[in-house]
Amino acid sequence: MVKNIKKEQQHIALQVTNLSVGYSSKKQQNVISKDINFALQKGELTAIVGVNGIGKSTLLRTLGNVQPKLSGTISIDAIEINDYKPGQLAAKISVVLTEKIASKNLTVLEVIALGRQPYTNWIGTLTTTDKDKITEAISLVQIEELQHKKCYELSDGQLQKVMIARALAQDTSIILLDEPTSHLDLYHKATILKLLKNIAHKTQKTILFTTHEIEVALQLCDKILILDKNESHFGTPQNLIATNKFDALFPKDTIIFDAKSASFKVV
Structure with a gap:
């Protein structure tokens, strides 16, 4: 069992622990989302989903070192992101905003x-x-x-x-993309995400992207991060569905999640 854990840890490309993201000024910090924890394996396609304004793009920019984190740790290949020199980091992680x-x-x-x-x-x-x-x-x-x-x-x-x-x-071993399917129709959204999945699996790169296309992500992604202000959830689509993590994503008086069809329905 210990050997399996060690082997899995060797393949962790990006580790996030107790991360808080947002914006800070001289007077105060504006925390958008906190206590974010997840680990991405090599060769996986992962989506960040959540309601508008929850901080999906802010998180992605923070992971790419485009803006500073408020607290917590971000590690790439077991090395804290702030320990990389700019040139070293550019050879590790690429960002498409x-x-x-x-x-x-x-x-x-x-x-x-x-x-x-x-x-x-x-x-x-x-x-x-x-x-x-x-x-x-x-x-x-x-x-x-x-x-x-x-x-x-x-x-x-x-x-x-x-x-x-x-x-x-x-x-780079890690690719971050912010809304790569925005302004595309459903066919082209699916085409882009299938392309990303194929690239991740074929090249063993770790690909993380933000999206509003939750239902497409459920079908194509290896892992999903459901971002919330105070508590986020991370896992395979199957595990997140089985543990009812999508149920609280939207107000139940308007939209509910149907676990059988893995889709959202208007009530």
Whole structure:
């Protein structure tokens, strides 16, 4: 039993313990969500779900070290995140936020190449290794036919695939994505999430994303974090359903969760 636990711990990519996220000023702290605890294994696709304003994006930005945590610990490969130098962290974790591309006049290939910035020299020259990683990322996301197009020529779904490819080109063990399926129809939402699941399982990367698409996440994700202000829940979709963790997500006088169909129903 002890051997199994040790083996499992060796594969933990991201560990979060007693984490509080939010914003702080000189006068006070504004805690959005607290007591967050979970551990992500290599090769897993995990979703962060919760009601609007609960702090899903804030948590993701905190995990990516885009903004500071209020308290608790975040460890990557058993090393506290603050112990990494910026260059070291950029080689461990990539973040895809909801901000638009600065210049849509760039080609798809140029945007994906930006993912290699942590590894290039001061003039940004791409080595053979850099080019191989870019080619591999394009192949994984299956956008070979788009690579020479300008980004302004792409649909929202195509552009999202480009951003995923850029994160893959960065070649980090952990990828964080904020609302990767926003502004997409149901077909393209499912397509993007199936793509992420395939990448996680095929490359053994740990992929964590925020989403409002809870029912799709229930079908495709290995793990789910239900974020709440005072108490969050983490586990497989099956375990979370079996322990009724989705029942309190929304007010019961409007929406209820049906465990049999793993879906929400309006009452």
